[in-house]
Amino acid sequence: MTTTTNDVREFVVSQRNGVKGLVDSQKLTTLSSPYIQPPQERLSSDKILSSSSSPVPVIDVSNWDDPRVASEICDASAKLGLFQIVNHGIAPAELTALVAAARGFFELPVEERRRYWRGSSVSETAWLTTSFNPYKESVLEWRDFIKFEFLPQRHGFAATWPPVCKEQVTDHFKKMKPIANKILNILINNLNSTINESCEQTLMGTTRMNFNYYPECPDPSLAVGAGRHSDINTLTLLLQEDGVLSSLYARATEDGEKWINVPPIQGAIVVNIGDVLQIMSNDRYRSVEHCVLVNKSCSRVSIPVFYGPVNDSVIEPLPEVLEENNEMAKYKKVVYSDYLKGFFERAHDGKTNIESIKL
Numbered sequence: 001m002t003t004t005t006n007d008v009r010e011f012v013v014s015q016r017n018g019v020k021g022l023v024d025s026q027k028l029t030t031l032s033s034p035y036i037q038p039p040q041e042r043l044s045s046d047k048i049l050s051s052s053s054s055p056v057p058v059i060d061v062s063n064w065d066d067p068r069v070a071s072e073i074c075d076a077s078a079k080l081g082l083f084q085i086v087n088h089g090i091a092p093a094e095l096t097a098l099v100a101a102a103r104g105f106f107e108l109p110v111e112e113r114r115r116y117w118r119g120s121s122v123s124e125t126a127w128l129t130t131s132f133n134p135y136k137e138s139v140l141e142w143r144d145f146i147k148f149e150f151l152p153q154r155h156g157f158a159a160t161w162p163p164v165c166k167e168q169v170t171d172h173f174k175k176m177k178p179i180a181n182k183i184l185n186i187l188i189n190n191l192n193s194t195i196n197e198s199c200e201q202t203l204m205g206t207t208r209m210n211f212n213y214y215p216e217c218p219d220p221s222l223a224v225g226a227g228r229h230s231d232i233n234t235l236t237l238l239l240q241e242d243g244v245l246s247s248l249y250a251r252a253t254e255d256g257e258k259w260i261n262v263p264p265i266q267g268a269i270v271v272n273i274g275d276v277l278q279i280m281s282n283d284r285y286r287s288v289e290h291c292v293l294v295n296k297s298c299s300r301v302s303i304p305v306f307y308g309p310v311n312d313s314v315i316e317p318l319p320e321v322l323e324e325n326n327e328m329a330k331y332k333k334v335v336y337s338d339y340l341k342g343f344f345e346r347a348h349d350g351k352t353n354i355e356s357i358k359l
């Protein structure tokens, strides 16, 4: 029986059972203390706007060449920093199969899952962990996740991935890339710039995917599945499992206290703007702060694909943007590896990382 704070952390983190292991090991009736968020980090219903008053844009991308598509994408990227796309050409059945593969991974016996635990993973390009940064967080997130790195130029990069999902993950990486390409082209062209080779390395030099798993939680009102953060990369294409309670929330306005729900839509992909695009666009686009709640009666899976710079990319506002209105850069130049370090050394904490390089 794992009861004290230290016992729970030891069991979940050090013994590499994850929060899924905790849920499976005993019947939990109360939330253990390492997961109890301080009141300011809980998302109470008074902070949530009704979805009818502020809906998340849903953009039909069946014809990428239609100027309406570009204008809706640029508009949503400037305002909320998040939108959903439908009719993107990937069959709902394929997305459902990917979610099933993710569930298949988390349903493996814990001894099997543990073979991929971060720090001692049998795979150099896939690793499992819990929460976000468990050795730095005072309160843990109610989430386990496995991260996959897509390295198509490296022979056999996926050979060591879990057989239960290897094929589906590889496939999904391949299918998402043209979609990310289209969106990034639209966003960069709208800044009067074009994607040359070095810009491409900055925008999508690395590609990673998570299987996020949020187990059912005995007291969702006190916990979070993922704390408030903006994605620090360029662009994220997220698949939310549908048919489960919706749990993803986006901050409605940059400085406001209100949040809006991002409802799961069958077959849709959620697109969110990351810090790199906010910096490159000198604030024309907004990286959206978001967080994830958990449910009492059901677990939830989400599958983001993160496009981002290579480590030595220099991130700064695009000259075309500054020249257009003769404006000053709002951000210091930063080497992406330093920017990453700042993010991964802390717990999730809103948009503090991008704020740290603001001029």
Ligand SMILES: O=C(O)CCC(=O)C(=O)O
Pocket: 210, 212, 226, 231, 238, 240, 247, 248, 290, 292, 301, 302, 304
């Ligand atoms: O679970 C979700 O819907 C979002 C997950 C997320 O924000 C992330 O993995 O960065």
Ligand SMILES: [Fe+2]
Pocket: 229, 230, 231, 290
């Ligand atoms: Fe995120």
